[in-house]
Amino acid sequence: xxxxxxxxxxxxxxxxxxxxxxxxxxxxxxxxxxxxxxxxxxxxxxxxxxxxxxxxxxxxxxxxxxxxxxxxxxxxxxxxxxxxxxxxxxxxxxxxxxxxxxxx
Amino acid sequence: xxxxxxxxxxxxxxxxxxxxxxxxxxxxxxxxxxxxxxxxxxxxxxxxxxxxxxxxxxxxxxxxxxxxxxxxxxxxxxxxxxxxxxxxxxxxxxxxxxxxxxxxxxxxxxxxxxxxxxxxxxxxxxxxxxxxxxxxxxxxxxxxxxxxxxxxxxxxxxxxxxxxxxxxxxxxxxxxxxxxxxxxxxxxxxxxxxxxxxxxxxxxxxxxxxxxxxxxxxxxxxxxxxxxxxxxxxxxxxxxxxxxxxxxxxxxxxxxxxxxxxxxxxxxxxxxxxxxxxxxxxxxxxxxxxxxxxxxxxxxxxxxxxxxxxxxxxxxxxxxxxxxxxxxxxxxxxxxxxxxxxxxxxxxxxxxxxxxxxxxxxxxxxxxxxxxxxxxxxxxxxxxxxxxxxxxxxxxxxxxxxxxxxxxxxxxxxxxxxxxxxxxxxxxxxxxxxxxxxxxxxxxxxxxxxxxxxxxxxxxxxxxxxxxxxxxxxxxxxxxxxxxxxxxxxxxxxxxxxxxxxxxxxxxxxxxxxxxxxxxxxxxxxxxxxxxxxxxxxxxxxxxxxxxxxxxxxxxxxxxxxxxxxxxxxxxxxxxxxxxxxxxxxxxxxxxxxxxxxxxxxxxxxxxxxxxxxxxxxxxxxxxxxxxxxxxxxxxxxxxxxxxxxxxxxxxxxxxxxxxxxxxxxxxxxxxxxxxxxxxxxxxxxxxxxxxxxxxxxxxxxxxxxxxxxxxxxxxxxxxxxxxxxxx
Numbered sequence: 001x002x003x004x005x006x007x008x009x010x011x012x013x014x015x016x017x018x019x020x021x022x023x024x025x026x027x028x029x030x031x032x033x034x035x036x037x038x039x040x041x042x043x044x045x046x047x048x049x050x051x052x053x054x055x056x057x058x059x060x061x062x063x064x065x066x067x068x069x070x071x072x073x074x075x076x077x078x079x080x081x082x083x084x085x086x087x088x089x090x091x092x093x094x095x096x097x098x099x100x101x102x103x104x
Numbered sequence: 105x106x107x108x109x110x111x112x113x114x115x116x117x118x119x120x121x122x123x124x125x126x127x128x129x130x131x132x133x134x135x136x137x138x139x140x141x142x143x144x145x146x147x148x149x150x151x152x153x154x155x156x157x158x159x160x161x162x163x164x165x166x167x168x169x170x171x172x173x174x175x176x177x178x179x180x181x182x183x184x185x186x187x188x189x190x191x192x193x194x195x196x197x198x199x200x201x202x203x204x205x206x207x208x209x210x211x212x213x214x215x216x217x218x219x220x221x222x223x224x225x226x227x228x229x230x231x232x233x234x235x236x237x238x239x240x241x242x243x244x245x246x247x248x249x250x251x252x253x254x255x256x257x258x259x260x261x262x263x264x265x266x267x268x269x270x271x272x273x274x275x276x277x278x279x280x281x282x283x284x285x286x287x288x289x290x291x292x293x294x295x296x297x298x299x300x301x302x303x304x305x306x307x308x309x310x311x312x313x314x315x316x317x318x319x320x321x322x323x324x325x326x327x328x329x330x331x332x333x334x335x336x337x338x339x340x341x342x343x344x345x346x347x348x349x350x351x352x353x354x355x356x357x358x359x360x361x362x363x364x365x366x367x368x369x370x371x372x373x374x375x376x377x378x379x380x381x382x383x384x385x386x387x388x389x390x391x392x393x394x395x396x397x398x399x400x401x402x403x404x405x406x407x408x409x410x411x412x413x414x415x416x417x418x419x420x421x422x423x424x425x426x427x428x429x430x431x432x433x434x435x436x437x438x439x440x441x442x443x444x445x446x447x448x449x450x451x452x453x454x455x456x457x458x459x460x461x462x463x464x465x466x467x468x469x470x471x472x473x474x475x476x477x478x479x480x481x482x483x484x485x486x487x488x489x490x491x492x493x494x495x496x497x498x499x500x501x502x503x504x505x506x507x508x509x510x511x512x513x514x515x516x517x518x519x520x521x522x523x524x525x526x527x528x529x530x531x532x533x534x535x536x537x538x539x540x541x542x543x544x545x546x547x548x549x550x551x552x553x554x555x556x557x558x559x560x561x562x563x564x565x566x567x568x569x570x571x572x573x574x575x576x577x578x579x580x581x582x583x584x585x586x587x588x589x590x591x592x593x594x595x596x597x598x599x600x601x602x603x604x605x606x607x608x609x610x611x612x613x614x615x616x617x618x619x620x621x622x623x624x625x626x627x628x629x630x631x632x633x634x635x636x637x638x639x640x641x642x643x644x645x646x647x648x649x650x651x652x653x654x655x656x657x658x659x660x661x662x663x664x665x666x667x668x669x670x671x672x673x674x675x676x677x678x679x680x681x682x683x684x685x686x687x688x689x690x691x692x693x694x695x696x697x698x699x700x701x702x703x704x705x706x707x708x709x710x711x712x713x714x715x716x717x718x719x720x721x722x723x724x725x726x727x728x729x730x731x732x733x734x735x736x737x738x739x740x741x742x743x744x745x746x747x748x749x750x751x752x753x754x755x756x757x758x759x760x761x762x763x764x765x766x767x768x769x770x771x772x773x774x775x776x777x778x779x780x781x782x783x784x785x786x787x788x789x790x791x792x793x794x795x796x797x798x799x800x801x802x803x804x805x806x807x808x809x810x811x812x813x814x815x816x817x818x819x820x821x822x823x824x825x826x827x828x829x830x831x832x
Contacts, residue, residue, distance in 0.1 A: 021819065024812070024815060025812055025815065025819075033811075033812070072465055095810065095811060096810070097814060
C-alpha cells in the first residue's frame, strides 16, 4: 500500500466541501441542493478517513464514516420525503418560489 | 309705593295708571307685530296698527275725562337699585304721571297718529315696505306716549332717545334715495348734540338731589331759598343734607336740559335738520316733524319749568325769538311745498320756546296744542297735493319736473276744491287770523312776551323789547309766506298739468276719502271754538286754564319764583297790552298776507320763476337758510373730517407701520424657530427613526424566509467561530 501524503487528501476534502457548499447556496432546485449536502457529507467522510492514518490500529475514521453514510442515507430519505410534500403543496421545488411568500 | 296718596284713593290711581299703560303699550304691540309678521297679514296689517291706535285714542279720551281738572295721578314702582358706597343703595323708580298736560297730550298724540295712519293707507299704498312703515309709526307713537307719561327724567330720556330713533327710521324710510338716508343721519346726529347737553343737565340735578323723579325734584327746587348769588336747599327738601348751589350752576343745569329741547324742537342753532327731515313720507312729516315729536322739546320745557332760573329763561326766550324770526325768514324764500311748512314749523316752535322763556307757560302749551292740529292738517294737505301731482306726473310719464315745487302748481282751487276748503282754516290758524285757533295761542304768547319785556325793562334796559319785536316781525312774515304758499298752489293755473282729470282721482271724486277725511277733521279742529268759548280772547280758554302754571306746578314756579307773579301783576296793571297785541298781530298778519299777494302778482307778471334759487342776495340768503348748513360744513364737519383724516393717517402710517414691523420681526423669528424645529428637533427624531428602520431592515433581510440565506448565515457564523478559535 503506497503511502499517500495527507495534505493532498485534505485539500481534496476541502475542495469537495466547497463544491458542496456552492451547490447548496447557489442552486435553485431542492434536489440539487440535497446533492450539494451529500457532497459536504463526503468531504467530511474523506477527512475522517484521512485522519485515521494517525492511529491506523483503531480504525476509528473508517467506522465513523460508515456511521455518517448511514445517517446520510436516512437524512436523504427524510429530505426527499419533505421535498415531495413541498412539491405537492407548492407545485414546484424551486427554492426561490417557495420561501415565506412575502419576499418573492 | 305711592307718593301722592293724599290726592286720590290708591286703587283708583292704580287703575288709571294701568289704563295709561295700556294706552302706551297698544301701539308698541301693534308695531312689533307688524314688523315681525306684517307681510303675511291681510292688507299687510294696516288695520291692526290703525285699530290699536284707535283703541289707544279711545282709552286716552277716557283718561282725559277722568283726569282733566281732577287730582293728579302719580304711581311709582321701584325699578332697580345700584349699590353705592357703604350700605346705601341708589334706588331708581319708574312711574306714570298723569296731570292735565299729560292727558291732553295723550289725546292729541293718539288722535293725530290715528288720523295720519288712516291717511297713509292710500298715501303709502303699493309701497313694498308698507307693513314696516306702519310698524315704525306704531313704535314712534309708543315712544312719544312714553315721553308724555314718564314721571322721571331718566325714563323720559329713554323715550326721548326712542323717539329720535323712530324719527330716524321714518325720515330714512325711502333709504334707497341717497338724500333720504343722509337726512335721517343728519337728524339723528343733530339730536345727539342736543342730547349731550340734556344728559349733562340731568346728571347735574341727580348729583345734587339724588333723584330723577320730577315730582320730588320740583318739590326740592320749590323749597330752595334764594340767597342772591346762590340757592340754599335745606335738608328737608334736598335729601340727606342741605345743599347750596350757586346761581350760575343752576342756570347751566337748566340750559343743559334746554339743549335737549334745542335739538329735538329744532331751535337755533340746531334747527337745520328739520328741513332735511322732509325727505321722509309726508304723513310722517305731519305726525312727527310738525305735530308731535318736535313739540316734545316744548313739553320737556313745561315739565322742567321749575328748574330754570331767570337767566336760563332769558336765554330760552332769546333763542326762541331768534328761531321764530330765522325760520319765518327762510320760509319766505322756499319753493318746495313741504320746505315752506318745515321752516314754518321751526318758526312756530320758536314761538313756543320763546313763550316758555318769557314765562307764558300756558300760552306756549296752548300754541303747542293748536299748532299740532293746524300744522298736521297743512302737511296732510300738502300730502294730497303731492299725491295728485305724482298722479299727474305718472300719467304724463314726466320724470323731470319737481312735483313738490309750488311754481309747478297752480289753480288747484278749482281742481281740488275740497282740499282747498280744508286748507283755508288751517292756513288761517297758522297766520293767526281771528276765529281760528292760532290766533288765540299766538296772541297769548305775544301778550306774554310784551308783558315780559315791559316788566324786565322797568330797570331802563329796553333791549328786552327785541324779543317781542322779533315775534311780531315773525307774524308779518308768517302772513307773507303763507299767502305765497296759498296763491302759488291754489290760484292762477298750473303751467305743467292743466287738465283737471290728471290731478283728480276721477271726474266726480276729487281724491280718496281716506285722504280727505283726516285733513278735514284736523282743519275743523283749527277753529277757535274748540279751544275757547270766546274765539276772540284766549283769557277764557278752557285749555289754557287747565294748563296754567298754577295748576301744573301746584303754584310753585320753582327757581324763577318771583318772575311769573310779577309779570302777571305787571300785565294786570298795563291792561292795554292785551288789546294792543290782538289788534297789532291781526294787522301784521293781514299786512303779511297783502304783501304775499303783491309778491305773487309780481311773480306772475314776470312769468312764474323757473330758476332754482332766488336772484336777490337776501332771497339767496333765506333760500339757503342763512347758509347754516354750509357754515356747519365749514366750521365743524370739515375740520372734523380733516382731524379724522389726520388720525386715520396716523393710524395708517404710524400704528399700522409699527404693527407691520413687529409682525415682520415675528415672522422672521418664527421662520428661524421653524428651521430649528425642522432640522434639529425633527432631524433627531428622523435619525432615530432611520436607525431603527435600518436595524429593522437588517433583521428582515436576515429572516427573509429563504432556506439558502439562512444557510449562508450559518456558514458565515461557523467561519467566524473558526476564525475566533484560530485567533485566540
